[in-house]
Amino acid sequence: MPERTMIGAVLVVGGGISGMQAALDLADSGYFVYLVEKTGAIGGAMPQYNKVFPTNDCAMCIISPKLVECGRHPNIRIMTLSTVIDITGKAGNFTVRVLEHPRYVDPAKCIACGQCSSRCPRSVDDSFNIFMAKRKAIYIKYPQAVPLKYQIDPEACIRLQHPEKCGICAEICPPGAIDFTDLGREHDLRVGAVIMALGFQPFDPGKTRAWGYGLYPNVVTSLQFERFLSPGGPTGGVLARPSDRKPVQRIAFLQCVGSRDRNRCNNEYCSTVCCMYAIKEALTIKEAYPEVEVTIFYMDMRTPGKEFERYYERARTEYGVRFVRSRIHGVEPKGNKGDLRLHYINAHGKQVEETVDLVVLSVGLETPDAMVRLAEKIGIHMTPDRFASISAFMPVHTSQKGIFTCGAFNGPRDIPQSVIGGSAAAASVSALLNPVRHTQTRTLPPPPEQDVSRQEPRIGVFICHCGTNIAGVVDVEEVAAYAATLPQVAHVARNLFTCSQDTQDLMVQQISDKGLNRIVVAACTPRTHEPLFRKTLKSAGINEYLIEMANIRNQNAWVHGQEPETATAKAKDLVRMAVAKVRRQTARKPLRIPITPSVLVIGGGVAGMTAALNLAEQGYRIHLTEKTTQLGGNALHLYQTWNGEHVPRFLKELKEAVQQHPRIEVSYTSTVAAVSGHVGNFTTLIRTGSSRKRTIDHGAVIIATGAKRYIPEEFEYGKIPKVVASIEFDKLHMHNETRVANGKSFVFIQCVGSRTQERPYCSKSCCTHSIQSAIKLKKEAPSRQIYILYREIRTYGQRERIYNQAREMGIVFINYEQHGPPRIRRADSGVLVEVWDHVLHRPLEIRADMVILAAATLANPEAVALANMFKLPLSKDGFFQEAHAKLRPVEFHVDGVFVAGLAHYPKPLEESISQALAAAAKAGRLLARKEIALEPNIALVDPERCDDCALCIDVCPYRAIKLAEYRDSEGTLRTTVTVDRVLCKGCGICQGTCPKRGIDVAGFTTAQIEAQIDAALESPAPEGAI
């Protein structure tokens, strides 16, 4: 497409977490974004959740900053209550017709005061609370909604149904925002690309009577249960039976409701997330109510993600959640008091009956019909499971060029996968529209900053409830009352969620109204939330560094959950310390320096090559280092993807594209020898071969160093030649080696080296891999006997289809437990495998011609050196530990460094490719800024105290401090200590060394630390005073 007709704007359809991530990445990469959302507010499903697995973070706390960021971004236009009617044109130049439904409230006028809602006479069931609470006909979707604007439900509104009646809201609305004549409008948007992040809906179990949903009040869905647990939910986070509000004693979770089921619904696939969310909900109950008996009835526990297996183990062993492997087909009432009866077959084959108070149906994910219709209209191919049909090699591309997809619309997936998908789609758009980057965007100058250096401190203290995370333990009212007594505190406020959009607006307002010039936020941790509050200070026209956070959640409410009084006293101390510190805070200006517009990609596997190619297409120079003599990495051993796509062909094309791209330079037999610099300007020493070294300057780094495979020590591997590992077997199979060709009986053993005490994680792709090999063997010769010995079959998502196919073909699946693994011994012409058969309840002996071990994926041992050079954390299992498991899945706390592929965690090819694109999106987003603002937390010399002793010069690890000569006013030659602003990293080793208090790191000065110490030790209420 000629560049002059391309448009540097993008349409993102769907305002859930995936769409939001795509919008943010694109808007920061130089594209204007229309974010179209069908409901009245963005956020998607996440705001309905109480917590997220496996971090147990509060969902609202982590999504809030993203909501706010979308809401205030100058290059994102959020269009709510809007649906896409039609898309015409082609890649680079589409016209999209969007229908904006009437809101009946003018968002430009609405101040969200809520008077309308409080006076509205009509209450209806609230869909946000899954019909377990009421809302008014005029309402906001949820309290932290973005945009925070009321909307009228036309079905419920008395006035809209009966034009002569009611209308109270219009009469009382202070700014006169209500407009009953609103007809909505159509928009024609011109965009260069479209991202479909259409999301999912929970399965409706009321479609059949089997589970009793809709019949018995004490049968609820997992999403309803999530609302029960949520502090903002219908019960305020208190667990009680819906039928009689009595405390709950026994809860049963039924897994796979609306998933892995071809009888009661047509959802053959596994919904991927339900095992983990059920464990999460079970853990949440056990934490709050340890005496409640919680049982999860499941078919296979599918916990293949990073840190999932440990989470599962913790639930089982530490919290006493009971796991029963049995699918329950029906729920019946017992008696007339609301109790429920369950029947199941236990592990010993016996029929068992149990009575519980509450049944939670772990409902699956499905694509809403309207979204299927939209996809069909636009011409996006769908899978038989009604998800977007995508190639594993192009995991965010649809069948229509220029139209991309991400999130659960691409198949059921969890939050990190959706976030990765959003970023991956953004990277793909960036590559497509690179010629017209920065053509549709605008930059708003920040509001003028007032100089507060001569003002007396006027401190505002904002105390966060964090739902019940803080307020459930700490007496926040008492803390607020106490904060108000501290010197120079001019204002104290409490907020349900201090990070939500409405609180940011409120904060800006109060900074101006009360003339505040220093802010303390007593909430979670500055490591995650300080950037958000800094932006708020900036928009309020005061310097962004005049803030201090008191960590009263992570380091207080959560670690003293059982001691509310202690936690309240400590919260007061922490607030006092923060106030003492912020009082001595001074305004700082970041130093802006240009970014080197190139990226170092470490590792020439599929992840590294994918990231390199995308970034090269985005217009950046790439250095790709590969430690071996060829590109391809672990994918060189792969034959096909789960849905049968041919890997070697794809790999060949990818390698050629990388090798031929003019902006990519590949260094073979190369490793990183040393690293210096920082985000935007790294300098890395690359060692090639054994001697040659060269230095590379780059603005960002992507680590894609892959993983290793486990060499089994068990199952007579290496001793019996007919026992082989999967990857070896693939090679033998491909060449139809005699052992394979003549084989009549094959046994696959799963979890070899995975999910053990030493390596308590799942290697994620082995179940699928073994099943594929088994199917291929069976297809070649249907008479072959094939057995798969497994602990849990984890064919998550649409992979379930091949599991079903394998069973239909007669492949035998035999379950074994970790404590009773199969035993292998040599037989005359083959191998004898002995395993306990749980169906027949007796040991089974299988004579196998070959035994194939599904060996674990291990962290690359070379990761340790790399982690050390770039200062990155590794997980307990040796994989790179990302900044946040949910919302920052490819980033680190060290800026400018990103991770993708197996270096992060074992995963199948399409997830590596997605993650590589996501990492490319982040690197591209960074480089698109062209210059970087360096943190101004650097060392400053106090000329009054410094006596030029130069002790600081020797200890500075960055050689940032120098002794400079100058002539004073009388012409005498003098020396002084100076700090290089770019070289200084603000570590403060100089500060810890200086005998004269002559050098200080801004934001952590000796005076500030001393003030914190004094404040910490000054008891607000001496012992025995209360």
Next chain:
Amino acid sequence: MNREPVILAFCCNWCSYAAADLAGISRLQYPGSIRIIRVMCSGMVHPEMVLHALNKGADGVIVVGCHLGECHYIKGNEMALARAEIIADTLEDLGIAAERFQLTWVSSSEPERLAEAFRAMSARLCALRAPATAEAADAAGEEA
């Protein structure tokens, strides 16, 4: 003296402060009389700050940095280690029990190790049961 010993903990931004956040996420429990002060690096903590805290009535001071060789700033924790020896000598000269100061290493993925260090120090200080310095004792006396 039945109260829990008051401990000031200097935690570096990259490892131990992150571990303290993770301790919260993992809901680990430790004594409520520990007050964390965030510093960029353990090497930032001046010996004077440790003495100042003990003088002002802290029962103990713990400096927590990244593991040796893993410092975000190359060698800040090595500096902290070198200073710890000076601090220990000074405490001895002043007649302050060595248990009142501790330097330890915790990575960002070791919240259990951090919580355990806090619990252990608290238990050790409980056994001492006297104000750290004469100055602190005077201050306590005046308050009473």
